[in-house]
Amino acid sequence: MTLPGRPSRPPSRPRRTPALAAAALAAALGACQSDRAATGSIYPMDYRARHPIVLADGDRNLDVFVTGTGHLDPRQAADIDAFLLEYRRYGRGGLLVDLPRGVAPGLGAGVERTASAIRRLGAENGVPARAITVAGYAVADPGLASPIRLSFRRMEARVADKCGLWPQDLGERSPAANFRNEPAWNLGCSTQATFAAQVADPVDLVRGRPEGRIDTVRRVKDIGQLRDGKDPSTAWRQDGKTSVKGAVE
Structure with a gap:
């Protein structure tokens, strides 16, 4: 009850303790943390970063087409020689020879003779018989050309x-x-x-090659010319021939 003529006093407010103030500040900071937007990764601008070149094992294949006589023409023989050379240098595992099964009548003997010629070329190129695995695959359409498929695994560069x-x-x-x-x-x-x-050798993308053997004769000659005050370099003419110290080769 208030006396007449005296102003009424406002109700007293409860004091905030330091613990309550700290809790209120933490709640406010937590609200700001929850409102933070998450951003994604930056879009790569360089095409080498978007499409990097990697080294991985892949299959190398060669189709050898079969004739009725089983004879390898010079083109196919050269292709097989190059394929076997690549296998010896970079091949991993064995060499697979897939023979067509269910070919047209009259081509069965040609398939066997062609396979024997391939094994003979393998022996001539240093591929041992134990490294060659012979398998077969079913022919979908006997009316079409059904080749003998050579394949092996090697490391290659790819995107x-x-x-x-x-x-x-x-x-x-x-x-x-x-x-x-x-x-x-x-x-x-x-x-x-x-x-x-x-890229012929994918390892070249990873590291450089070691230095080869020096040309001792050429080096000694060049050092001798430098000691005599002569120019050891080679002058090139526009017609494609080289002129070394005034002499046309």
């Missing part, structure tokens, strides 16, 4: 992902995507794939 993927439209997409001016995802993939296919 890590698949070319020809277009996850975004090249035309009008969205204002945000258009103003970013980013390259298309598939840009540069075919260039990387072509470069990887042209």
Whole structure:
């Protein structure tokens, strides 16, 4: 009860303790933490980062077409020689020879003679008989040419992902995507794939080769010319012939 003529006093507020203030501050910071937006990875701009070249084991194949007589023409013999040379240098595991089964009448003997010629060429190229595995595959259409398939495993360079993927439209997409001016995802993939296919030894992409043997005769000659005050370099003429110290070779 208040006396007349005296103003009423406002009700007293409870004091906040330091513990309550700390709890309120922590709750506010937690709310800010929950409102934070998560961002993704940055889009790679370099085509070498989008389509890296990796080293992996792959199959090397050669189809040797069979004739009625089982004779290897010079073209196929040269192809087999090159294929066997590659196998000796880079092959892993054995050499698989797949013979067609169920061929047209009259080609069965030619298949066997061609396979014998391939084994003979393998022996001549230093491929032992124990490294050759002979298998067979069923022919789907006897009317078509059914080759003998040679295959082996070797390490090769290839692009890590698949070319020809277009996850975004090249035309009008969205204002945000258009103003970013980013390259298309598939840009540069075919260039990387072509470069990887042209590398003869994939290890060259990982490390350089050691130095070869020096040409001692050439080095001694060049050092002697330098000591005499002469130029040991070679002058090249426009017609393609070399001129060494005024003498035309």
